C-alpha cells in the first residue's frame with residue numbers, strides 16, 4: 306500500500322531514481338534549490354526532465370508546435386485551473402476548453418483586435434506613458450507597474466487610474482518639503498490604488514503558494530481567510546461601479562447607434578454594448594452586469610494578466626523615423642515602420658522571460674519528442690528561450706513540427722544569419738533580415754519561436770495590446786531619456802519568480818534628453 310503513494314514516473318522519460326523511491330518525490334531536492342534561486346520554474350527545468358510525475362518540455366520548437374498546431378491533443382492543465390479558480394472562479398482563464406469558454410473568449414475578441422486597440426486603447430496608453438516619460442528619474446519596477454496599471458485600466462474601462470500622476474505629485478512635494486522643511490499633503494490617493502493592491506495580493510498569493518510544495522491545497526485554504534473575502538469585495542465593487550456607468554450610457558442609445566459603436570471609449574464599452582444590443586434585439590431585459598460574475602471576473606483577469614510588465618542604435622532608428630524635435634504623436638508612432646524598434650521589443654520579451662512557463666494537459670494518448678505520453682498527463686513547458694536548445698533528431702519531432710520547420714527553412718527572398726547565437730544576450734538584430742528584392746532590413750517575427758505569450762487557442766489574449774503598449778513605452782522612454790551605464794554589480798539579468806519573473810536589480814540611471 307505504501308508503494309502506491311510513491312510518484313510513478315512515465316516509462317521512457319528519464320527521471321531521478323532516488324525521487325521515485327520516496328513519497329515526497331523530488332521535493333527534498335527541489336525546495337532548497339528554489340530557496341537559493343528564488344525561481345521555482347527555473348529550478349524544476351534545471352534539475353531534471355521529469356519532476357513528481359510531471360514531464361518537462363524544454364525544446365522551443367516542439368513547445369511552439371504543441372501550443373500552436375496540436376490544439377486537439379492538449380488542453381489547459383488541472384494544476385493551473387485549480388490555482389486560478391480560487392481567485393477567478395468564473396473567468397475563462399480558470400476553465401478548460403468548453404463551449405462556455407468559446408463564448409467568453411468571443412465576447413472579448415473584438416476588444417483585443419488590432420483596429421479597436423488602435424482606435425480606442427492606443428491614445429489612452431500613449432497619454433499614460435507620457436506621464437512616465439516626463440524626464441524625471443524613476444524606480445523602474447514600481448513605476449512601470451503603476452504605469453502599466455494606469456494604461457490598462459484606462460484602455461479597459463475608460464477611466465483614469467491616475468497612480469503615476471499621484472506618485473509624481475508625491476515625489477515633487479517631498480522634494481519641496483525637503484528644501485523648505487514644509488509638510489505638504491498630496492491629497493487622497495486615487496481609486497486605482499485599491500485595484501493595484503488587489504492585483505498585488507493575487508500575484509503574491511499565487512507565488513507564495515506555488516513554491517510551498519502543496520500549491521493547490523495552500524491556495525484552497527487561503528480562500529477561507531478574511532483577506533480573500535476583502536479581495537472579492539473590492540474587485541466586485543470597483544469593477545461594478547464602472548460597468549454600471551457604461552451600461553447607463555448605452556441603455557439610452559437607439560438600436561442603430563448601439564450597432565455603430567462610434568461612442569466606444571474603451572474595451573468595456575464594446576463588451577457591454579454588445580450585451581445591451583443582444584438583449585434589446587431579443588427583447589429581453591438586460592441582466593444587471595454588476596451581478597454578472599463571469600464579466601466581473603473576466604474584467605479583473607484582464608488587469609491581473611496584464612501586470613508583468615542597444616538604446617543608441619534604437620534612438621538613432623527612432624530619430625530617422627521622427628526627425629522633428631517634438632515627441633511623435635500617437636498616430637505617428639503607430640503608423641511608422643521601424644524594424645529595429647520591433648526587433649528590440651521582441652528581443653526584450655524573449656530575454657526577459659516574464660512568464661517562465663506554463664502547463665498543458667494531454668486529452669489523448671500521444672507522443673512528445675518520440676516519447677509516449679498517455680492521456681491525462683500534465684506537461685510543464687519552458688517558455689523562456691534564453692539558451693541554445695539541446696540537439697534533437699529531426700525525426701523525433703512531431704509531423705507538424707517537421708513540416709513547419711521545413712516551410713520556414715524554404716522561405717525565399719530573405720537572407721538571415723545565425724539567429725540562435727548566444728541566446729543569453731540581448732541582440733535585437735537576430736530579428737532583422739534582409740529582403741533580397743528591396744535590399745531593406747525588415748523585421749522577421751519568425752526568426753525564433755517566440756513563447757513569451759504562450760500560443761494557440763489558450764495563448765495570451767492580450768498579446769497585441771501588450772506589444773502595442775510595450776512599443777509605445779520603449780519608444781517614448783528612449784526618445785526622452787538616456788539610460789546611463791550602471792555600476793557592474795547592478796548589471797545582472799538575475800530575477801525572482803513570483804507569478805511573473807521580476808529583475809533582482811531593477812535600477813535605471815537616467816538623464817533627460
Ligand code: HEM
Pocket residue numbers: 372397398457606607608610611612613614659660663664688756757758759760761762763764765766767768770771
Ligand atoms: C508583457 C506582457 C504579457 C505577457 C508576457 C503575457 C504572457 C502570457 C502567457 C505566457 C500566457 C499563457 C499562455 C499559454 O500558456 O499559452 C498568458 C495568458 C493570458 N493573458 Fe497575457 N501576457 C501579457 C500581457 C497581457 C495583457 C495586457 C492582457 C490583457 C489585458 C493579457 C491577458 C491574458 C489572458 C486573458 C490570458 C489567458 C488566455 C486563455 O486562458 O485563453 N495578457 N499571457
